[in-house]
Amino acid sequence: MEAYKEKDIIKGCLQGEKACQKKLFDLYAAKMLGVCVRYCKSVTEAEDVLQEGFIKVFTHIRSYHEKGSLEGWIRRIMINTAINHLRKNKKFMYHEEIGSMQDLIEDEEQSVDDYNLEVILQCIQKLPEGYRTVFNLYEVEGYSHKEIARMLSVSVNTSKSQLLKAKRQLKNLLQNKK
Amino acid sequence: MNTTNNKQESTLRQRFEQYSIEPSTSVWKGIEAKTPVPVKIMPKFRTAKWLAGAAIITSCLIIYFALKQTNNADFPAEKTAPVVVQDVKTTTGTQKEQNTDISNKETPQATASENTTITPVLPADHADAIPDDTKPSPIQSPIITKKNLPESTGTNTNDLPSPNDRKKTTLPENIPSDDKKDADPITIEQPTLTPAQPITIFAGEEITLTASGAQSYKWNNGSSSNSILVSPKQTTTYQVTTTLSDNTTTTLSANVEVIPIWIPKAFSPDNDGINDLFKPEGYYKGNFTMQVFSRGGQMVFESNDINLGWDGTYRGEKMPDGVYAYVISVSDSKGNARTKKGAVTLLRK
Numbered sequence: 001m002e003a004y005k006e007k008d009i010i011k012g013c014l015q016g017e018k019a020c021q022k023k024l025f026d027l028y029a030a031k032m033l034g035v036c037v038r039y040c041k042s043v044t045e046a047e048d049v050l051q052e053g054f055i056k057v058f059t060h061i062r063s064y065h066e067k068g069s070l071e072g073w074i075r076r077i078m079i080n081t082a083i084n085h086l087r088k089n090k091k092f093m094y095h096e097e098i099g100s101m102q103d104l105i106e107d108e109e110q111s112v113d114d115y116n117l118e119v120i121l122q123c124i125q126k127l128p129e130g131y132r133t134v135f136n137l138y139e140v141e142g143y144s145h146k147e148i149a150r151m152l153s154v155s156v157n158t159s160k161s162q163l164l165k166a167k168r169q170l171k172n173l174l175q176n177k178k
Numbered sequence: 179m180n181t182t183n184n185k186q187e188s189t190l191r192q193r194f195e196q197y198s199i200e201p202s203t204s205v206w207k208g209i210e211a212k213t214p215v216p217v218k219i220m221p222k223f224r225t226a227k228w229l230a231g232a233a234i235i236t237s238c239l240i241i242y243f244a245l246k247q248t249n250n251a252d253f254p255a256e257k258t259a260p261v262v263v264q265d266v267k268t269t270t271g272t273q274k275e276q277n278t279d280i281s282n283k284e285t286p287q288a289t290a291s292e293n294t295t296i297t298p299v300l301p302a303d304h305a306d307a308i309p310d311d312t313k314p315s316p317i318q319s320p321i322i323t324k325k326n327l328p329e330s331t332g333t334n335t336n337d338l339p340s341p342n343d344r345k346k347t348t349l350p351e352n353i354p355s356d357d358k359k360d361a362d363p364i365t366i367e368q369p370t371l372t373p374a375q376p377i378t379i380f381a382g383e384e385i386t387l388t389a390s391g392a393q394s395y396k397w398n399n400g401s402s403s404n405s406i407l408v409s410p411k412q413t414t415t416y417q418v419t420t421t422l423s424d425n426t427t428t429t430l431s432a433n434v435e436v437i438p439i440w441i442p443k444a445f446s447p448d449n450d451g452i453n454d455l456f457k458p459e460g461y462y463k464g465n466f467t468m469q470v471f472s473r474g475g476q477m478v479f480e481s482n483d484i485n486l487g488w489d490g491t492y493r494g495e496k497m498p499d500g501v502y503a504y505v506i507s508v509s510d511s512k513g514n515a516r517t518k519k520g521a522v523t524l525l526r527k
Contacts, residue, residue, distance in 0.1 A: 016215055025206055030198035037199060042498045044473065047201055051208045058213045117193050140194045 006070060013061045021058055028071060029054070032078045038136045039082035041125050053081040079141065083151065086129050115174055123173040131166035138163050202474045369420040371430040378516045381440045381460060384409040387432050392420035412436050413511075435510055438462055439484070444523040447490035456504075456522050457487025464509050470522070471503045478502070490524050499526040 009027075012020025029050065036046035036053070056077050064073050124132055133152065137143045138159070143151070148159045369392040379385050388405035389395050395404050398417040408416060417431040439460035445453045456470065462484055470479035470488050478497060479488040490497055506518045 018210070021209075021213065022206065025209065029205070030200050033201045034194070034198040038194070043199060044498050044500070046199075047205050047474065050201055051205050051212075054205075054209045055212050058209070117197060120190075121197075140191050142191060 010061065010064070010066070010070065013058060016058075024057070025054060028074050031071075032074060035075055035078050036082055038121065038124055038140065039079070039086065039133060045085075049078065049082045049085050052085065053078040056081060079137070080151075083133060086133065115177075119174070119177055120170075123170055123177065126173055127166055127169055130162050131169060134159055134162040135166040135170065139167075202476070204474045369422070369428050369430060371418065371432055375433065376435065376510065376512070376514065377432055378435045378437060378510045378514075379410075380437050380518055381411065382409070385434060387416055387418075387434075389418045389420055389430060392428070393423050394421045395419070396421075408434065410434055410436055412438070437508055437510060437516060439506070439508065441504075441506065441518070441520060442522065444525055445490070446525040446527075447496075448527060455487030455489055456502075456524075458484060458506060460484070462508065465507070465515075467507045469505045471505075472497065473500060473502070490526075496526075497524060499524050 009020050009023050013024055032053065033043070033046055033050050036049040037043055040046040040049060053074075057074055060077075064070065124135065127135065134148060137148045137151065138145065145156045145159045145163075148154075149156045152159070154162075370390055372388045372390070373385075377385065377387075384407055386405055386407050390404060394402065396402050396419045397406055399406065399408070406416070408414070413433070413435045415431055415433045417429055419427055419429045421427050437460075439458045439462050441458045442453065442456065445456045447454050456479075458468065466482060466484045468479070468481050468484075469477055472478050472492070476492070478492040481488075501521050501523050503519065503521050506520075508516050508518075510516050
């Protein structure tokens, strides 16, 4: 039933029907804003990304081939839009190049699970853009370092080091919150 | 370590998977406005297009054959129209009605000349030969004269506008009844000054005053161009002396009222004592309201007191840096409401 409905909505969007576009938006907007907000500093900024992302969804709906889930496809567009948005605003700054990885590796006894999700989000938003993006892509989205390296056009090592530093800083931020 | 790490990742992932924020309504509006409408013609339209094309071609064919039948063999097809009319004119009423079936399908020329033919009825190619009398000859241009004619079937020549009537209608309507200039309406010069009164600006704003309709201009600030850009600090009256081509001069004046409120363009609410508030400055005692809106259209600040300023927060939360819109309403010296809309930039480090 649900899948059938989704098919109809896609069909309508292919023909550029406003009502179907609105339906698609209503279905996924809130969830996607939840994705975008992790890559941005504020909800306002995330709404900009969301808007840009949905315009891309509607203009490129032809290239969705119903292979994967529609949600996954939209989510990928949102993430790419967010990365482009940060890149466009020249916010990508990788703090330090790869150093000695060994001393960065710390044991992660403290689980992030102890914290409220809102608090975690606030701390993620406080991370520098480079850290934040890699952390989101690896920890939340589940991309591999190789994929992240390709997406951000950085080296695999940069991705790894950014992640470690991101984790360390996030931990500090969370502890300060306590 | 790796296993615990993976466990933590997955739970964090799962928790964020469920996470959602309801976007504000302005997001959809923006998407709606910016999403291009596909230009692809839908199949429905395509068939409609073909049908329309086919209909046009068939109707053309029908008209062509209908004309051919009614036509005298001596006349070429173009000159059919007046001939048909000739028939209509000479036949009685009942026959005329029978003919309407055909004449409805006729070309516009045919229907047009039905209204316009006058006695004596002559074929069109002979009409030029008739010496001009006082009445205009509509045969020469049946399509044009049709517009001037009432829809009556009776083709009384009295229904035609007389040459005098026509001349009158071509004259502009709003000519001042200046007897001197009545003779030629085109040369009338009426100098004007824009914008219209009352002119109100806020302190620090500029305004362009433009005089037009004369040969030369002389402003009381020394300028001799037709428009001046002014930015008075207080209420000022500007005068312009215009000279017309017949050397008569007219002096026009514009009173620019300055509301003594100066509105900053940016502020930085970082508690360093410098520009921490967004607050209009000025010695203004009248009615005052100010509203500040975020980009999403949310009203983040409202005040009726000019001495209160916005500190960049909304419901206790610091608003992000960026551009905010404001609407300030005041009243001028005559009690008229004046509104200023603008944008202020909130700066944060």
